[in-house]
Amino acid sequence: MGSQAASLVREATDIVQLIEEVTEVTRTSGGAAMALCPFHPDNHTPSLSISGDKGVYNCFGCGERGDALTFVQKHHGVAFPEALRLLATRAGVDLGPQAARRSRAARLDDVRWQAAGFFCGMLRTDGAAGASRAYLRRVHGFGSGDVAGFRVGWAPPDMSAVTRTLREAGVSGRDVAASGVARLGLGAGRVVYPVVSGPARVAGFAAEDSSVV
Numbered sequence: 001m002g003s004q005a006a007s008l009v010r011e012a013t014d015i016v017q018l019i020e021e022v023t024e025v026t027r028t029s030g031g032a033a034m035a036l037c038p039f040h041p042d043n044h045t046p047s048l049s050i051s052g053d054k055g056v057y058n059c060f061g062c063g064e065r066g067d068a069l070t071f072v073q074k075h076h077g078v079a080f081p082e083a084l085r086l087l088a089t090r091a092g093v094d095l096g097p098q099a100a101r102r103s104r105a106a107r108l109d110d111v112r113w114q115a116a117g118f119f120c121g122m123l124r125t126d127g128a129a130g131a132s133r134a135y136l137r138r139v140h141g142f143g144s145g146d147v148a149g150f151r152v153g154w155a156p157p158d159m160s161a162v163t164r165t166l167r168e169a170g171v172s173g174r175d176v177a178a179s180g181v182a183r184l185g186l187g188a189g190r191v192v193y194p195v196v197s198g199p200a201r202v203a204g205f206a207a208e209d210s211s212v213v
């Protein structure tokens with residue numbers, strides 16, 4: 001896994017979307033965006049500037065800067081090879097035999113991590129998740145920053161959307177099924193909490209019905 005793999009992964013990654021999975025992002029113009037910086041307390045004015053075209057970010061508040069790979073390393077506390085692997089899986093980039101040798105369990109953790117990102121995006125943006133957002137605020141005191149930080153999500157009534165998103169990201173149908181993600185359909189329309197088993201690893205989900213309280 002050399003620099004060629006890193007370039008491939010960088011090119012295949014939409015850095016605005018990547019950062020949007022963990023913090024609030026406001027798109028400005030020409031592929032640029034501003035975000036609340038996840039590396040320092042940044043509660044008022046977004047100070048993390050992102051250039052989608054150049055694939056880099058730069059914080060005016062704390063000075064953190066880098067590309068998609070740097071972001072994953074710092075945010076998830078993982079080393080370069082792990083960041084490369086995570087982003088490759090996310091973008092559907094095949095890193096060759098090295099990637100294929102990874103254990104099935106680790107691969108399924110990745111699939112669930114990706115699904116958690118999908119559910120989190122649904123919770124934050126889907127109109128139908130409004131009642132669940134209000135529930136999280138009222139019952140658990142969760143704001144949008146907590147939701148992103150803990151990757152709390154919302155399982156939509158139509159679970160085919162998550163399957164489709166994972167398949168489009170290059171996950172095999174077999175791995176989607178084995179990950180158990182589609183079975184969350186039993187709790188469709190519910191708040192889902194990822195059971196995190198390590199950096200960027202999700203072992204399963206806990207679901208909660210937000211309509212009964």
Ligand SMILES: [Zn+2]
Pocket residue numbers: 037038039040042047048059060061062063064
């Ligand atoms: Zn910062």
